Structure formats: structure tokens, C-alpha cells
Amino acid sequence: MNRPVNMLADINANHQFLGYTSSNTKGRQINTLIQHRTLQHIGPHFPTSYTRNRGTTPDIILTNFKIHHNTYITQGPITTSDHIPIILDISTAPIVIPAFPRPILSKANWEKVTHDLQTSITQPDLQHASLEEIDTAIDK
Incomplete structure (x- = not known):
């Protein structure tokens, strides 16, 4: 056919x-x-x-x-x-499919992202930590 x-x-x-x-x-x-x-x-x-x-x-x-x-x-x-x-x-024409907005990575303010990450992430001293303290750090 x-x-x-x-x-x-x-x-x-x-x-x-x-x-x-x-x-x-x-x-x-x-x-x-x-x-x-x-x-x-x-x-x-x-x-x-x-x-x-x-x-x-x-x-x-x-x-x-x-x-x-x-x-x-x-x-x-x-x-x-x-x-x-x-x-x-x-x-026969293109079908427009709605899409959720996506970030445009080329327009990101990478200096601000780096600064925000550096100020928001704290790395605890886990050298002599208990398992519970390690689990809590992982959760954070």
C-alpha cells in the first residue's frame, strides 16, 4: 500500500x-x-x-x-x-508543543553562582565524626 x-x-x-x-x-x-x-x-x-x-x-x-x-x-x-x-x-505544518521554560546557561551569571555556592556550602570537619554526624552532613 x-x-x-x-x-x-x-x-x-x-x-x-x-x-x-x-x-x-x-x-x-x-x-x-x-x-x-x-x-x-x-x-x-x-x-x-x-x-x-x-x-x-x-x-x-x-x-x-x-x-x-x-x-x-x-x-x-x-x-x-x-x-x-x-x-x-x-x-502537515509543524506542531508547536508547549515546553517549560529552561535556563539559558550561556546567559548565566557564573560569578554570582560561584559566590553563592561558596558562601552557602560549608564543609564540616568529619575527620573524627560519628556515623550519625556523617549522615547528617550528607543530608545537608
Whole structure:
């Protein structure tokens, strides 16, 4: 097939590559298709179903290798179902993904950082210290 294909489904395929401890037939078959580069797994990389003691990913997004679009996968809102909805944004334009602000290290005032570290860090004399004093120093 020469057309791009996306498949979003609740397949209930269990396999280690999806975070399960055991595998079932569906999981092994999908893993074989992925290993032979017939399909690619693009997500989700978060649990989509929750049981009493853990989250699992029975829902899956698979594509063929004809996909040339930008994709972004997010969790949908909580519903009455035991599954978390998956939202797949597909676009030919770049998808802007919000990111938390990060420090710009090239603009840091390294002299101030060095001064602050030198004045805030005190090194205790642990030459004849007890284990408790060493643990307290490590915690500080």
C-alpha cells in the first residue's frame, strides 16, 4: 500500500515492548510486524487504562512507513470509561508543543553562582565524626 495509514485501536495486545510482563498472540504478532518494519508504533507512551493496582496500555497507535505528517499524542479528558481517550494531532505544518521554560546557561551569571555556592556550602570537619554526624552532613 502506497498511502499513509494511521490505526488507533483498543487491541488489547500484551507484549513487553508495551510495558506488559507477559505476551499474548496479538502482542507477538504486532511485535513481529514492527520488527519486520511493516508497521511502526508511535504511541501512546502513557497508560490508557487503569485497573485497581496499575495502568496499562491496551490502546495503541500504529502507522505504516508512508506517514510524512507531524503527529502529537496527548491524553484526553477523564471520562466514565476505564480508558483514557487518546488525542492524535496530525498536521502537515509543524506542531508547536508547549515546553517549560529552561535556563539559558550561556546567559548565566557564573560569578554570582560561584559566590553563592561558596558562601552557602560549608564543609564540616568529619575527620573524627560519628556515623550519625556523617549522615547528617550528607543530608545537608
